[in-house]
Amino acid sequence: MADRIVEIASLSDADAISALFTRSYSQLLKDDYAPDVLARAMPFLSFAKPELMSSCSYYLVKETGKRVIAAGGWTAVRPGTSEKSVQPGLAHVRHFAVDPEFTRQGLGKVLFDRCVHDAKVAHAATRFECYSTLSARRFYEKLGFEIIGTFEAPFASDFTFPSLHMVCEL
Ligand SMILES: CC(C)(COP(=O)(O)OP(=O)(O)OC[C@H]1O[C@@H](n2cnc3c(N)ncnc32)[C@H](O)[C@@H]1OP(=O)(O)O)[C@@H](O)C(=O)NCCC(=O)NCCS
Structure with missing residues (x-):
């Protein structure tokens, strides 16, 4: 981890981050979702939302100057809602x-630590919420999150994606 630098993502990183999402979600969710559910979800899971990429609170890690191997961020806006939320x-x-080749090396935790730091500074954050995949449950629990309910992520009018609503008091 020593040579890994956390950078703020920008819109120009969208294609590389989308490629990372494809590698990560297609491999690491296989044990927790039926193949047809995962196949239907992949276009949504792998889409790098432009507003998130340009939010200045979305971060990435590159493999020594090359491909993007980890990404994640935070917003004050609840996913799928407006500023009013x-x-x-x-x-x-x-x-x-x-990236599946780089899991369990502390990259996810490094990114979350950066989120906590920046959300405290910019938004006086005292609490984090997330809609977790079933596969990321133990990762978030290790970071201090607790499950407060299940959540069906509304990917399309006829398709929801089983998720967990989790919360972490800072
Ligand atoms: C969830 C994810 C981001 C974790 O990234 P990571 O870099 O592997 O996580 P870290 O190495 O920082 O893990 C920190 C700790 O979390 C726990 N943890 C992480 N992944 C775990 C797993 N699969 N099973 C059990 N515990 C896990 C461990 O305690 C780990 O510490 P340790 O390795 O010293 O035991 C990664 O597995 C991933 O991309 N999953 C697929 C996409 C996904 O579901 N994203 C979440 C969207 S809500």
């Missing part, structure tokens, strides 16, 4: 993914 002190985890 912003609550004082509450931050939301956004679109974490680590």
Whole structure:
């Protein structure tokens, strides 16, 4: 981890981050979702949202100057809602993914630590929420999150994606 630098993502990173999402989600969710569910979800899971890429609170790690191997961030806006949803002190985890070749090396934790630091400074955050994949549950629990319910992520009018609603008091 010593040579890994966390950078703020920009719109020009969108294609590389989308490629990371494809590698990560297609491999690391296989044990927890049926193949047809995962296949239907992949276009949504692998889409790098432009507003997130340009938010200045979305971060990435590159493999020594090359491909993007980890990404994740936070927003004050709840995913899928508008600015009206912003609550004082509450931050939301956004679109974490680590390359399958680089998991369990602390990259996800490094990115979350950066989120916590920046959300405290910019938004006086005291609490984080996330909509976790079933596969990332133990990662978030290790970071201090607790499950407060299940969540069906509304990917399309006829398709929802089983997720967990989790919360972490800072
Ligand atoms: C979830 C994810 C981001 C974790 O990234 P990571 O870089 O591997 O996580 P870290 O190495 O920082 O893990 C920190 C700690 O979390 C726990 N943890 C992480 N992944 C775990 C797993 N698969 N099973 C059990 N515990 C896990 C461990 O305690 C780990 O510490 P340790 O390795 O010293 O035991 C990564 O597995 C991933 O991209 N998953 C697929 C995409 C996804 O589901 N993203 C979440 C979107 S909500």
